[in-house]
Amino acid sequence: MTRSRTMGVTATAPHLASPILAFVLAIAFLIPGVAAHAGNDKGLSKEDKACLECHAKPGLDMTLADGKKLSLYIPAKAFAESTHNSSGCDGCHSEIDMKSHGTEKKIISGKREQSLALMDSCRDCHKKTVKQYEDSVHAALVQEGSQKAPLCSDCHNPHATRSAKDMTGHAEPVPCEKCHESIARAYTESVHGQAGDEALVCTDCHHTHNVKAASLGENLKNECLSCHRDAVAKHKVWLPNTERHLEAVSCPACHSPKAKRRVNLRLYDGVARQQVSEKVGVPQFVRMAQVADMDGAGLDGRALWSLLQDFNRSGEEGKMVLRGRLEVQTGVEAHQLAKKSQAIKDCDTCHREGAESFQSVSVTMAGPDGRPLRHDARKGVLNSAESLGSVGGFYAIGSTRIKLLDTLLILTLIAGIGIPVAHLAVKWLSNRARAKRVVAEARSAAQAKGQTSPDDRRPGGNTPN
Ligand code: HEC
Ligand code: HEC
Ligand code: HEC
Ligand code: HEC
Ligand code: HEC
Ligand code: HEC
Ligand code: HEC
Ligand code: HEC
Ligand code: HEC
Structure with a gap:
């Protein structure tokens, strides 16, 4: 857009090749x-x-x-x-x-x-496009008063809009990077950013106008699987309980090998079978989590349980549960996806006592714009007997063992807390025993093949069959 202006300025530059032409142009514009x-x-x-x-x-x-x-x-x-x-x-x-x-x-x-x-x-x-935009995290942020989230004209100059046909497919830089600079930088280095002609752009995963909050629901995972249609089958070859893993472990948690991981306990409506989002203008999560976390040191097992109870009492939402997911800690790390040969394959990375992946835990509820509201939990909640009722559905054998389980079982029976809890504990124990067996079997099978650690593996040629 500054083209004619530049010409006007260069007209006064002494070294100009064609002063006469420049003069004429300057007059024309002024x-x-x-x-x-x-x-x-x-x-x-x-x-x-x-x-x-x-x-x-x-x-x-x-x-x-x-x-x-x-x-x-x-x-x-x-x-x-x-x-x-x-x-x-x-x-x-x-x-x-x-x-x-x-x-x-x-x-x-x-x-x-x-x-x-x-x-x-x-x-x-542009009814359709505006509708998509209005459904996006960006529009929700604008509604909340954000001065930074993009409006139409941040991405399209209304006075110089070119047709998308002129933008030659993937070669055109998408304006996302203007505002998400560090993510864009990380992304460029990733396996997708480096894929040459096949390189993706941000909108291949996030959409253009209908950008959703990243950790909300299964949107992004489904995007991955829509291109990598054989991914589930390829993981089944070596990863037991593949569906469970792909639900409980985000794709970047294994494919961004240098990332720090954390456990995200997401509030989930067990009846409607979806993540719970806070309504606009009714802030509850932050307040209720603060109340439950009396000393501010992070939610412990008991506090977590009472938080859930509070939600279930106050809500017409149905049965609130927590669903654990292992994920990476930052947005930058989520984009540092590496070649498959570098992905985490070693069971011990997660199924080991004190595994790094389980040292950071937070509880989240989706805010009105879909982005997570967080409250830290103590890492002990995954090991604590008191958490059985709230995070009982999430455990990685070997790392989040509930050591006092046997005692707990007896105690709950004595205290008469009831059959449901005892039932849960028994189910949990037998699952655990079965799962432990599977891990041990997989481990010895892997050892038999001489591939115990990911460092031993060479790119490409390591699929057991
Ligand atoms: C974050 C940047 C961004 C914002 C905000 C944005 N657009 Fe777009 N828009 C794009 C890009 C990039 C394309 C190119 C094609 C594609 O990726 O879908 C596009 C394509 C379009 C198209 C042509 C293709 C289609 O989807 O119909 C229209 C029309 C359009 N935008 C209108 C709008 C309107 C109206 C708004 C505001 C409600 C808006 N855009 C907001 C980035 C944006
Ligand atoms: C596709 C819709 C659209 C068309 C067509 C359009 N404008 Fe605009 N105009 C806008 C929007 C949106 C803004 C607000 C500026 C922004 O968001 O960057 C604007 C802003 C302006 C401004 C204020 C300066 C600025 O950049 O904010 C002027 C002056 C203006 N328009 C003049 C015109 C003239 C003259 C024409 C015809 C030659 C025109 N517009 C055609 C949408 C349009
Ligand atoms: C006689 C000169 C003149 C003509 C013709 C003219 N404008 Fe303007 N326009 C101005 C001036 C001067 C201002 C600044 C007014 C102010 O300072 O409040 C302005 C401001 C604007 C603005 C920004 C303020 C606002 O009202 O939103 C827009 C947009 C705009 N003009 C669009 C147009 C469009 C569209 C046309 C043709 C339909 C047009 N102008 C015709 C002189 C003109
Ligand atoms: C009076 C009708 C009208 C309004 C208002 C309008 N547009 Fe358009 N727009 C069109 C037409 C016509 C085209 C070209 C045909 C097409 O591709 O849809 C177009 C094309 C576009 C494209 C490129 C689509 C493509 O084919 O790649 C974008 C982007 C776009 N408009 C953005 C906007 C934005 C942003 C606004 C609001 C500031 C806006 N338009 C307001 C009529 C309009
Ligand atoms: C004009 C600046 C701007 C542009 C352009 C922009 N964004 Fe955003 N975006 C923001 C802001 C501000 C936020 C809220 C703060 C944050 O989460 O980074 C946000 C939030 C997001 C979120 C939600 C983050 C979360 O925590 O879940 C995603 C996803 C996102 N943007 C993707 C994109 C994509 C994809 C594009 C390009 C199509 C894009 N953005 C273009 C400013 C922008
Ligand atoms: C291969 C798919 C893919 C591509 C391409 C991609 N992203 Fe993402 N993006 C993701 C995933 C996966 C997450 C993390 C989701 C989660 O929390 O589970 C994410 C998260 C985000 C977030 C939220 C970060 C936060 O703080 O939680 C933003 C913002 C974002 N992406 C922007 C971008 C931008 C900008 C680009 C282009 C430079 C881009 N993404 C390209 C898959 C992708
Ligand atoms: C638009 C299609 C598309 C989407 C969406 C997509 N990918 Fe990819 N992915 C590709 C292409 C193309 C390549 C490079 C060619 C290849 O090796 O298959 C690739 C490569 C990869 C590789 C490296 C494979 C290897 O052989 O080393 C991994 C890992 C991967 N993607 C994971 C993901 C994850 C995780 C997501 C979601 C966050 C995702 N992809 C989303 C198209 C996609
Ligand atoms: C528990 C860790 C883990 C999780 C979770 C995981 N992956 Fe993988 N993935 C791997 C490993 C390790 C490989 C390399 C396997 C091998 O040795 O060939 C791989 C391979 C791949 C490949 C290359 C397949 C091929 O051989 O062509 C793609 C694509 C891929 N994963 C996508 C995904 C997507 C998409 C998700 C999320 C839905 C995901 N992965 C979740 C560990 C994981
Ligand atoms: C990146 C971390 C990670 C890696 C690597 C990993 N797992 Fe897991 N695994 C988990 C998590 C987290 C769960 C808990 C799932 C839940 O309870 O929701 C789990 C659950 C399991 C379960 C129990 C499933 C059930 O029925 O509840 C088995 C068995 C298992 N893993 C075996 C393995 C084996 C064998 C390997 C190596 C080939 C492996 N895992 C690699 C994180 C991992």
Whole structure:
């Protein structure tokens, strides 16, 4: 858009190759009206030309209520070449009344407020896209008052919109990186970023307009599996209980080998079978977690249990449960996916006492925009007998063993807490025994094949069959 401006500036540069041409161009852009007749307005309607009589002048600006200057310069050429030349200025600026326009001062509080107000006009012609956008985490953030989440015009210059057909598929950089710089950097180094012609862009996994909060539901995992259709079958070859693992362990937790992992205990509606999201304007999670975590040192087993009880008492939500998922700690790490030869295969990485993966635990509920609200839990909750009722469904044999289980079983029976708990414990014990057996078997099978550690493996040639 600064093309004509640059030319105006370079006209005064002493080393210019063609001073005469530059002079002519400078005049063309600086004298009102001339620009519109210099071939830049090809294909523009009479009405649009009328607007550009004033607005194609580089110097035109106005002062906003926040004291900042807003340039009112609209380059005619870029607009004439944009997909919107057919709709015309009036298509989006129908509110402008030429009788008073430009003479009566208009109060605009700031650039962002103006973009927000004018964004409504997109709806008239792009219903479907606007609807997708409104369903996104970005739109939810805007609703919450975020000054940083993108509006339409942060990604599309409304006065120079090119057709997506002009953007040649994956080669075109997607504007996500403007705001998610560190993730974009990590992503470029990843197996997908480095895949040459096959390299993906952000929107292949996150969508363009309907971007969802990353840790919400199974969206992203399903995206992975929609391209890697044989992935489940390929893991089955070596990973017992594959479905369970793929549910309880996020893809990056194994495929981003250098990442730090953590256990995320997600509040889950066991009846509706989905993650629980907080309603707009009814903050509960942060407050209730603080109340349950009396000394602020992180939720322990008992506090976790009482938090769940509180939710189940206050909610019409149904049966609230916790669902554990092993995941990476940061958004950057989630994008450092490596070649398959570097993925974590060694059972002991997780199924070992004191395994690194289980040293950090948090409890989350999806906030109104879908992003997780967090409260730390003590790592002990995974080992604590008191947590059996709340996190009993999540355990990795060997690492999160509940040492006092036998005692607990007796105690619960004596205390008469009831048959359900005892039943749960028995089921848990037998699962555990079975699972332990499977791990041991897999381990000795692996040893027999001489591949106990991932360092032994060579790229590609290590699939047991
Ligand atoms: C006679 C010159 C002139 C013409 C013709 C003109 N404008 Fe403007 N326009 C201005 C000036 C001057 C301002 C700054 C007004 C202020 O300071 O409040 C402005 C401000 C604006 C603004 C920002 C403030 C607002 O009202 O939102 C928009 C958008 C705008 N013009 C669009 C248009 C469109 C669309 C047309 C054609 C329908 C048009 N203008 C025609 C001179 C003009
Ligand atoms: C596709 C819709 C659309 C069309 C067509 C359009 N505008 Fe705009 N215009 C906007 C939006 C949206 C903004 C708010 C600025 C932003 O968000 O960057 C804006 C802002 C402006 C501004 C204020 C300066 C600024 O950058 O914020 C002026 C002046 C303006 N438009 C003039 C025009 C003129 C003149 C035309 C026709 C040549 C035109 N517009 C065509 C959507 C449009
Ligand atoms: C975060 C950046 C971003 C935001 C915000 C955004 N877009 Fe887009 N949009 C893109 C990209 C990139 C494409 C190119 C094609 C693709 O990836 O789908 C695109 C394509 C489009 C298309 C053509 C293809 C289609 O999906 O119909 C339209 C129309 C469009 N955007 C309108 C809008 C409107 C209206 C808004 C605001 C409600 C908006 N966009 C917000 C990045 C964005
Ligand atoms: C008066 C109708 C109208 C309005 C209002 C309008 N557009 Fe468009 N837009 C069109 C038409 C017509 C096209 C070209 C045909 C198409 O591809 O849909 C288009 C194309 C686009 C494209 C490129 C689509 C492609 O084919 O790749 C984008 C991006 C886009 N518009 C964004 C916006 C944004 C952002 C706004 C609001 C600031 C907006 N439009 C407002 C009519 C409109
Ligand atoms: C104009 C700045 C801007 C642009 C452009 C932008 N985003 Fe965002 N995005 C934000 C902000 C601000 C947040 C909220 C803070 C955060 O989570 O990083 C956010 C949040 C997100 C989230 C949710 C994060 C979570 O915790 O779950 C995802 C996913 C996301 N963006 C993906 C994208 C993708 C994909 C694109 C490109 C299509 C994109 N963003 C373009 C500013 C932007
Ligand atoms: C191969 C698929 C894929 C691609 C491509 C991808 N992401 Fe992600 N993204 C993910 C996954 C998986 C997560 C983590 C989800 C989870 O928490 O389970 C994530 C998380 C995020 C988050 C939330 C981070 C947080 O703090 O929790 C943002 C923001 C984001 N991605 C932006 C981007 C941007 C920008 C790009 C392009 C540079 C991109 N992503 C490319 C899969 C992808
Ligand atoms: C749009 C399709 C697409 C999506 C979505 C996608 N991938 Fe990929 N993935 C590819 C392509 C293409 C390659 C590079 C070619 C290849 O090796 O298969 C690749 C490579 C990989 C590799 C390296 C395989 C090897 O042979 O070393 C892993 C691991 C991987 N993807 C995991 C994931 C994960 C995890 C997700 C979701 C977060 C995901 N992919 C999402 C297309 C996709
Ligand atoms: C428990 C760790 C773990 C989890 C969880 C995991 N993977 Fe893997 N994945 C691996 C290992 C290890 C390999 C390499 C296996 C081998 O030796 O060939 C692999 C291989 C792959 C491959 C390459 C397959 C091939 O041979 O062509 C893809 C693609 C892949 N995984 C995608 C995914 C996706 C998508 C997810 C999430 C749904 C996921 N993985 C979850 C450990 C895991
Ligand atoms: C990245 C960490 C990780 C790796 C690597 C891993 N697991 Fe697991 N595994 C888990 C987690 C977490 C669970 C708990 C699932 C749950 O209870 O929801 C689990 C559960 C299990 C279970 C019990 C499933 C059930 O029925 O509840 C078995 C058996 C098992 N793993 C065996 C293995 C074997 C054998 C390997 C190596 C080939 C392995 N795992 C590698 C994390 C891992």
